[in-house]
Amino acid sequence: xxxxxxxxxxxxxxxxxxxxxxxxxxxxxxxxxxxxxxxxxxxxxxxxxxxxxxxxxxxxxxxxxxxxxxxxxxxxxxxxxxxxxxxxxxxxxxxxxxxxxxxxxxxxxxxxxxxxxxxxxxxxxxxxxxxxxxxxxxxxxxxxxxxxxxxxxxxxxxxxxxxxxxxxxxxxxxxxxxxxxxxxxxxxxxxxxxxxxxxxxxxxxxxxxxxxxxxxxxxxxxxxxxxxxxxxxxxxxxxxxxxxxxxxxxxxxxxxxxxxxxxxxxxxxxxxxxxxxxxxxxxxxxxxxxxxxxxxxxxxxxxxxxxxxxxxx
Amino acid sequence: xxxxxxxxxxxxxxxxxxxxxxxxxxxxxxxxxxxxxxxxxxxxxxxxxxxxxxxxxxxxxxxxxxxxxxxxxxxxxxxxxxxxxxxxxxxxxxxxxxxxxxxxxxxxxxxxxxxxxxxxxxxxxxxxxxxxxxxxxxxxxxxxxxxxxxxxxxxxxxxxxxxxxxxxxxxxxxxxxxxxxxxxxxxxxxxxxxxxxxxxxxxxxxxxxxxxxxxxxxxxxxxxxxxxxxxxxxxxxxxxxxxxxx
Ligand SMILES: Cc1cc2nc3c(=O)[nH]c(=O)nc-3n(C[C@H](O)[C@H](O)[C@H](O)COP(=O)(O)OP(=O)(O)OC[C@H]3O[C@@H](n4cnc5c(N)ncnc54)[C@H](O)[C@@H]3O)c2cc1C
Numbered sequence: 001x002x003x004x005x006x007x008x009x010x011x012x013x014x015x016x017x018x019x020x021x022x023x024x025x026x027x028x029x030x031x032x033x034x035x036x037x038x039x040x041x042x043x044x045x046x047x048x049x050x051x052x053x054x055x056x057x058x059x060x061x062x063x064x065x066x067x068x069x070x071x072x073x074x075x076x077x078x079x080x081x082x083x084x085x086x087x088x089x090x091x092x093x094x095x096x097x098x099x100x101x102x103x104x105x106x107x108x109x110x111x112x113x114x115x116x117x118x119x120x121x122x123x124x125x126x127x128x129x130x131x132x133x134x135x136x137x138x139x140x141x142x143x144x145x146x147x148x149x150x151x152x153x154x155x156x157x158x159x160x161x162x163x164x165x166x167x168x169x170x171x172x173x174x175x176x177x178x179x180x181x182x183x184x185x186x187x188x189x190x191x192x193x194x195x196x197x198x199x200x201x202x203x204x205x206x207x208x209x210x211x212x213x214x215x216x217x218x219x220x221x222x223x224x225x226x227x228x229x230x231x232x233x234x235x236x237x238x239x240x241x242x243x244x245x246x247x248x249x250x251x252x253x254x255x256x257x258x259x260x261x262x263x264x265x266x267x268x269x270x271x272x273x274x275x276x277x278x279x280x281x282x283x284x285x286x287x288x289x290x291x292x293x294x295x296x297x298x299x300x301x302x303x304x305x306x307x308x309x310x311x312x313x
Numbered sequence: 314x315x316x317x318x319x320x321x322x323x324x325x326x327x328x329x330x331x332x333x334x335x336x337x338x339x340x341x342x343x344x345x346x347x348x349x350x351x352x353x354x355x356x357x358x359x360x361x362x363x364x365x366x367x368x369x370x371x372x373x374x375x376x377x378x379x380x381x382x383x384x385x386x387x388x389x390x391x392x393x394x395x396x397x398x399x400x401x402x403x404x405x406x407x408x409x410x411x412x413x414x415x416x417x418x419x420x421x422x423x424x425x426x427x428x429x430x431x432x433x434x435x436x437x438x439x440x441x442x443x444x445x446x447x448x449x450x451x452x453x454x455x456x457x458x459x460x461x462x463x464x465x466x467x468x469x470x471x472x473x474x475x476x477x478x479x480x481x482x483x484x485x486x487x488x489x490x491x492x493x494x495x496x497x498x499x500x501x502x503x504x505x506x507x508x509x510x511x512x513x514x515x516x517x518x519x520x521x522x523x524x525x526x527x528x529x530x531x532x533x534x535x536x537x538x539x540x541x542x543x544x545x546x547x548x549x550x551x552x553x554x555x556x557x558x559x
Contacts, residue, residue, distance in 0.1 A: 064471075066441070066451055089437075091470055095453035098441025101407065107522035108407070110436050121526060128432050130330045134527040138520070173450030173480065177466070180475040187472045193559070217559065228490075235456065235490045236470060241326055241432050242350050243490070250558040261326045264432075267531065271556040273548070274537070284537050289551060293542030305545035309553065 001029030004082035005052070006073050008092050009039040010064060016190055017088035017146075019050050019153030024146055025086045026051030026156070027115045033160065034076040036069070036169075037062045041162045048160035050153055056080075056165035065172035066095040072167030074103050077141070079165070089145040090189065097145045106141035113150040113268075128241040128264035148189050149247045188237065191220035194248045194269075196239060198224035198262075200255020200276065200295055204232035209299040210254065216306045222246070224256045240265035252302075254295040258283025275299070314369030314460065316360045317422040318393065319413055319439065321375065321403070322384040323349040323432045332528045339433075339528070346381070348388045351428025354495040355488035359458055360426050361392040362493060367460060369423075370394045376403045376412045382511065389506035390498035396509065401516035404524070406434070410442030411519035418447060423482045424465070429454050429489040440487035450484045456491030 003025040007018035025031040033047050036058040044055045056076050061068055073096065077085055085100065087093035089110050101108035113132070114123030125147060126133040188194065195214040201207065207221075214221045221237060228238035239246055241261040247268035254275040256262060263286050266272070274287035275298045284290045291298055324330075325345040333340045348357075360371045373388050373396040375381060385396045399412045417425060425447075430437040437453075444451035452458075456475075457468035465480050470489065498506075540548045552559045 066444075066453065070445065091454060091472060094437045095441060095451060098406070098410075098438040099445040099451070101438070101522070102410070102442050102445035105522075108436075108438055109523060110438060126434055126525075126528070127324075127330045128435055130530075131332070132529050132531070133434075133525045134529075136524045136526045137522065138524065139522050174452065174478040175480070176476055176478050178477040179471070189472075238490065245435070250552065250556070264326075271552070271558050273552075286534055287537045288534070288556065289548060290537040290539050291542050291548070292539065298542050298545065301543075302545040302548065305549045306559070308546070309549045309559075313553075 001084065002080050002082045003029040003031050003084045003086060004073070004077050004080055005031055005033050005086040006069070006096070007033055007035050007047070008064060008090070009035045009044065010037045010062060012039050014043060014047070016153065017090055017148045018047070020148065020151045021086050021088050021146055022047055022050040022052050023154045024115065024144070024151050025084070028084050032056060032076070032080050032082065034073055034165070036072060036167070044162055045160050048158040049155050051156045051158065052160040055160045055162050057162060058165050058167045058169065060166065061169055063172070063176065064092045065174055066099055067173035068169035069096045070099040070103055071169045073100055075167045076165060077104060083141050085141070085143045087143065087145040089147050093145045097143050101143050104141050104143075105139055106143050107137035107139040108143045108145065109135045109137060110145040111147045112144050113147050125245070125268065129245050129268050130264050147247065149192065186218065186220040188220045188222055188239070188244055189246060191246070192249045193217050193219035194222050194246060194250070195219045195252045195254075196222035196224070196256065197227070197254045197295070198256030199226050206296070207233070209296070209303070213252070213299055213303045213306065216303050216310070219250075224262055253283060254299055256283060257281050258286060314363060314367045314424070315422050316364060316369060316371045317417055317425045318352070318357045318360045318371060318373050319375070319425065319427040320352040320357065320373055320385070320388050321349040321428070321431045322346040322377065322381050326350075326432065330530070336528050337526065346384050348384055349428050349431045351430060351488060353388060353391065355490065355492040356426035356428050357388060357391060357393065358493035358496050359488060360424070363424070363460055372397060374399065374413055374416060376401055376409045376516070378402050385511060386506045387498070389509045389511070390502040391496050392502065394509070396511045398511060398513050399516050400513050405521050406436045406438035407442060407522040408519045410439045411446060412516055413439070414443045414446035415517045415519075416514060417443070424460070425449070425483070425485045427485070427487045429487050437487070440485050444485040447485070450480045452478060452480055452484065452486045454489045455486050456489050458486055458488070458492055
């Protein structure tokens with residue numbers, strides 16, 4: 001079965017979610033990748049190591065305009081006869097996959113956390129991570145958009161051939177006026193380790209100890225909703241039912257009570273560590289490891305312990 | 314400025330999530346429905362602010378049954394001139410988007426606003442599907458929206474950063490945090506909502522591209538392991554050797 005995987009290569013390098021998507025596609029069939037922009041052939045052919053046989057690249061445009069990408073991927077789907085198209089459910093996937101679904105009359109499954117089962121049903125996150133749904137697709141073509149951090153990229157060896165492809169993409173729908181570049185830290189939705197803090201930290205001036213621990217671990221930082229609402233932290237750090245939903249390997253929460261709306265966005269984490277002065281805080285019920293203590297003392301102590309561990313290993 | 318705001322109902326965020334009929338159906342037992350927070354806090358409120366500064370109308374549209382009318386009235390209480398209910402049980406995003414696109418076609422809306430996603434199905438699909446149906450540009454997950462004549466300027470999130478984009482109207486915009494502040498309806502709004510027009514239009518019987526055939530709940534967590542706050546070396550050791558995450 002032919003599978004088409006879209007990956008975003010615009011940063012000039014490939015992200016982990018690109019490898020995840022190729023690995024996922026490989027579980028279903030023979031993978032052709034489609035992408036655009038100016039990333040070098042050598043970098044793109046490295047997708048072969050994850051099972052891609054071929055990479056179709058349209059070098060006529062850069063960027064991630066949803067209308068251009070919809071035309072490109074639609075053309076590539078037609079050219080390859082792919083019945084399954086795979087995306088990462090990131091910001092680009094969220095803009096493009098629904099458009100493509102209408103264009104190709106292909107059922108869209110977004111937020112997939114499992115491979116299609118024997119009857120083709122696909123497991124997804126629903127109710128903001130409080131439950132799982134199993135989705136059946138009624139159309140002959142289907143589009144699957146993967147929740148980041150749900151599949152471990154798997155190297156199988158090999159190298160992909162690169163082919164120039166003209167998607168006839170036309171004009172962009174949006175004109176980009178300015179870009180505030182990413183701040184260089186780990187992007188939250190893709191982060192494997194996350195250090196998060198809430199109102200228990202008392203004020204924005206105390207976030208140094210959260211950042212110190214995050215830096216020591218190589219983790220992204222996150223926060224509870226009230227903390228973003230009062231402007232202690234930027235909005236994109238707000239996790240939970242009405243913020244970002246994340247599934248890191250490790251989520252460390254300091255001074256967060258563990259309200260149901262907060263838990264919804266983080267309970268897909270593999271391991272949860274909770275630091276709270278209140279032994280009755282609801283978060284302890286969702287935690288793997290709990291520390292009943294003052295974040296102002298525990299966080300710096302934990303940073304020191306991580307530092308010690310890193311230098312010994 | 315003619316604005317259409319798409320709203321969905323969603324279970325109150327404190328609802329107990331459970332399933333019935335052999336785990337094939339969401340249990341509505343004791344569930345209170347609210348307007349999906351992204352639709353209400355950001356799409357609807359920003360739509361109202363634009364109307365207040367530029368003039369025009371705000372129409373609310375939802376795909377739902379008569380049982381959803383109380384939720385529609387909640388949205389009307391916050392503002393909007395009228396509401397439209399497309400009479401069908403909402404079952405998948407494609408169906409909802411197709412119904413809304415069929416309704417909106419040819420009506421001359423300058424802006425079609427949706428929330429970023431619903432908090433029950435989290436699909437983030439409807440806005441993009443409406444845009445493709447109507448061949449309109451889409452600003453996905455916008456955190457700021459200003460209208461200047463025939464164009465709109467939006468901020469939208471890109472991985473770790475922010476992009477400012479300009480788009481020709483008419484356009485579809487899905488609205489995320491930052492775009493507006495939640496408005497609490499006042500008594501006058503609630504009274505006025507009772508008599509605002511709520512027009513019911515027939516559905517165009519769009520097909521279902523996808524179906525939720527079963528649900529399940531995450532396995533319960535085992536009991537928390539408490540660590541001495543004085544001994545963070547012990548935690549690091551467990552994270553390394555037992556949990557294997559660092
Ligand atoms: C519709 C709706 C949607 C929502 N969506 C979200 C969402 O997406 N994400 C979200 O996070 N919230 C959301 N909320 C809000 C949620 O209900 C909680 O109010 C919020 O998560 C609480 O944030 P917090 O834990 O930081 O603060 P608090 O509840 O005030 O908790 C602070 C915690 O810090 C502890 N503490 C105090 N001092 C210390 C110290 N020195 N050291 C250690 N611990 C200390 C306290 O014991 C307490 O447990 C939503 C609410 C609603 C109604």
